[in-house]
Amino acid sequence: MNALEVKNLIVKIGEQEIIRNISFVLPEGTITALIGPNGAGKSVLLKTILGLFPYYGEIKIFGENHLKMLNFVGYVPQNYTLDPILPLTVFEFLKFSNRDKNKINAALKETDIYELKNRNLVQLSGGQLQRVLFARAILNEPKILLLDEPVSETDIVGKKEFYEIIKYLNQEKKVTILITSHEITIIHTFAQRVLCLNRSLVCVGSITELFKEEILKQLYQRDIFVYPFNRPNTNTNE
Secondary structure (H helix, E strand, O other), X not given: OEEEEXXXXXXXXXXXXXXXXXXXEEEOOOEEEEEOOXXXXXXXXXXXXXXXXXXXXXXXXXXXXXXXXXXXXXXXXXXXXXXOOOXXXXXXXXXXXXXXXXXXXXXXXXXXXXXXXXXXXXXXXXXXXXXXXXXXXXXXXXXXXXXXXXXOOOOHHHHHHHHHHHHHHHHHHOOEEEXXXXXXHHHOOOOOEEEEEEOEEEEEXXXXXXXXXXXXXXXXXXXXXXXXXXXXOOOOOO
């Protein structure tokens, strides 16, 4: 079954066409990397799926109109602005999304930040805050995760740990994941599919077939060198 179906999607902001008539599906239980240059429409696509932008076309989640199915979706934004005078701890912040203490504690442990539960949000580093937002995204046990550059504020060690969590959620809990990233040297090690977006759809399909220099050059409009790699065993569900 397809977790997400997008058909003939057009998104305009004012008179500017941000997304130009794209169609694709995300098979249930897969990890798909959404890649493309800055301004390609990646964040707009995720927000449109969440119902934050008007559009032309069709979006379905598990065969139903996406607006009826958003309780199955978790989301980590690229940027999140905190009110510096709001004295909220991590635990208090997560209670706004789910008041079940056991679920909050479980999410903190799954994202490896349980020790931060009583820390004030404004005391966190950028990488720690992204982990908190990730914990919030999985609190209600979503079937789909939309992750918008979730490791942009994280160091190398933190990125590796973050991707391990993503693989765990996908393989053990069968969560379908769509992740935007500029880390093209990393995403091929854990994603099964790739969606190449630059306003219009450049490619979509198996990452082993499409992660090639000629396709990336077409996408980014410049030369991209792809290091040879051997992919670890992953659950493709295909």
